[in-house]
Amino acid sequence: MVLNGRTSSLSELKAPTFGWRHLQCLMICIGLTAAFAMRVNMSVAVVAMMDNKAANPDFPEYHWSEKTKARVLSSFFSGYVFTQVPGGILARRFGGKVPLLCSFTISSILAILTPLGVSIGGWKLLCFMRFLQGFGQGVTTPSIHTLIAKWSPVEERSSLGTYCYSGIQLGTVTILASSGVLASSSLGWPSLFYIPGGVGLLWAVAWIIWGANSPSECRNISAAERTLIEESLKCSVEQEERKSKLSTPWRKIFTSAPFLVILLAHCANSWCFWTLLTQIPSYMKSVLGKDIKSNALLSALPYLTMFLLGLALCPIAKYLEKNNYLSATMSRKLFNTIGLWVPAVTLIGLGYITREQADLAVILLTLTVGINSAVHFGFQVNHIDLTPNFAGTLVGLTNGISHVVSAMAPLLVGYVVTDTKNPDQWRIIFFVAAFISFAGNLLFILFGTTKVQPWNDEQVVQTHEMKPLRETNVEPNHAKNQSVL
Template sequence: MVSNSQTTSALKSAAPIFGRRHLQCFMICIGFSAAFAMRVNLSVAVVAMMDNKGANPDFPEYHWSEKTKSRILSSFFFGYVFTQVPGGILARRIGGKILLLLAFSISSVLALLTPWAVSFGGWKLLCFIRFLQGFGQGTTMPAIHTLVAKWSPVEERSSLSGYCYSGAQLGTVVILASSGVLDSSSLGWPSLFYIPGAVGLLWAVAWIIWGANSPDECRSVSAAERALITESLNKKAKQEEGRPTLPVPWRAIFTSLPFLVLLLSHCANSWVFWTILTQIPSYMKSVLGKDIKSNALLSALPYLTMFILGLAFCPMANYLEKSNRISATTSRKLFNSLGLWVPVVTLIWLGYMTREQSDLAIILLTFTVGMNSAAHLGFQVNHIDLTPNFAGTLVGMTNSASHVASSIAPLVVGYVVTDTKNPEQWRIIFFIAAFIIHLLFVFFGTAKVQPWNDEQTGKVYELKPLNRVVVEKSSGNTELSK
């Protein structure tokens, strides 16, 4: 009889340091970065499209009103909201690999067609193209969550999920930092659509070759790594084969306190993040006299910091959980608090900055956005904790609600800030953004699998290792058996 601790240690030593689960996460990160670049590219390209004096004048210029510009920029998110929940359901039925492939491939083709669409159909066709891109990318996060739930051992769930979603910051940094150079190059502003689109199609080819829904469907995963994952998830691979698809327990989900707390945390995070993303440039220019949009590198600095801190937090969470220093629930609460509560201080402080303190304001802005990466190891991964079977569906639901919140945030700013040069009005916005963050997750958040995850269990349980696994090494080969 082998103890649980000995079994876990043996599996860890037998599994490769960089395994197929790490390759899956790396590829998801790169694909997500290309998708995010396709999401934010129009925000920087539209500047050159409406005023090519600071870019390459050989490319067409469009004279759109601010109202038309707002419609163009928001069209992506109108499509994005529609496919969140259906994306979660589809991910369970057809698998995350196919859904992610379709989402990124379609979005890439549409990105390549965008310059042609503008010249042929004007802003209306551009809005339609962006709507379709959002409609396709709405399935992205449910698909990624479904894949992470299948590929990550419980103790690595935070870190692997964090690595996957760090692609969002990577894509944002690259497109913002390179926008000025690309706009002025011989390729002009269309290159902001061509390059991410081409990268997305190249990624799709690689994903067809190396992507997989789960370890059971991946022929190249080692026996040791497959056993490590299935052992950690407290499942046997054979139990998954032929298992009927469970119906989504809608009523149980909407009456679940952990889910409702998770939903509110996701909405709070989106409110703060999109308030900063959409309104801080205006605040910096109007109140502090610092136009960060004119400096591509300065615009990318907060998101570069977020990317770097995210990569630093992932191994930290991995170490704390794998060494059993803290439980999964404590880890989620710790990183969620770091990501949501530390910005409270910096946001309030930012509201009291003067024009003479603009450099300090940039530092506070960078720190506020950067620390948000910790929250992704809290509420973001918590969907998989609560229900591995319905993780994609759950993230689709909370992501839809969070985007409603992020859409309301700019409207609140427009209602409160009637004079963009009035620091007191901006201070109200920062206080609202700071205190929309709440303590509910600290008190009621949990990493326990909920009873509605599997209708056959009827009880809340913690994921624990199986009792008997024998690891044998001989002649350089590793064999695992129960």
């Protein structure tokens, strides 16, 4: 590379401490915060909508059965699954910026219109609007994974990916913690839809200005940071264009054992995560006897713990991998085991909790959800390990199929928990989630890997494990890859 008339090696270039790759992660994190607030708000809003006298009697109250409530809660996932795979294909072909922009914009508009929709068409129109909202958000994860694959150096992949996805917990915490106050305020439960929808629209404007598909498309990135990323990923503009034209090896993907175990681990995690996320407010109210304000704060506590633990584990995971204390494969399996097997144990304990042990129930719920943040260093980034070229497509497949499973979770609660105050019925729900969580991680331990698969690139004939940039031999001057900046 030639800088100001002289040749410079990669080692002579110093990337900024906070660069454009970090700004992209920050923007994605904020966008996910708003998106998940729009996704989770129904879990708490439906409690206020069905028992509004306890919150704000100035707004309408709806008398729905538990089965109807279950349909409302699962309708988002029913739409979410349809755009996962198309979202991955679009993100790989055209980049992740525009699909992510469209996703959050559509979801924000629908969130703002939700109170009007339910007043006009009741629960049926509400389900349809939630279906459309899920349909719009279906491209979110494939787009984000595609962006992470383009923007993160190999040895920063776990940490930058976790920073991006920490928006999930941040959005969940924000909406759950504020729901009691908002539902009881003069704005009432409609504010649970108006506020995150408005934030999402503001984010869309900022994303248009600062978002970018890759370092090569970012005009403001420094030469040092672009070189750091591209040398680590061994990519260039020409290579990116060539990779975007590769045909998706569908048959090889669906016959790949490493991919299939990611899929099963993802399904297991989604079942456990969404069972708790959609049902904790109801469980707090019915079994533990918490009012809507204390319910909101206690429901948010597990996700606040998850957010903080995720950030705390980032430097630990990076340190272990960067200093070769753990191979990438062992690191993925270790953190995935922590994230899925510890919750399996605590869910079984949760099944035996009574109303008199409310404090212990809160502790177990907090531990169950909080420790689950470790999966961000497990199967969550394993898609990129297996195939950087098709990471968006892979995550679209696993996310789509896993959310079919997620849609079944609240439906199962609706059919099993006919008496919401009966802890024995809730025990069945917790035991099912524990078994699924245990089985999903067991298969990941047995068959999971971080080796790049042969079908990642038509030119690759052997599997190999991606190594951090510092471990590769990079010659100071690449005559064939020189460019004038």
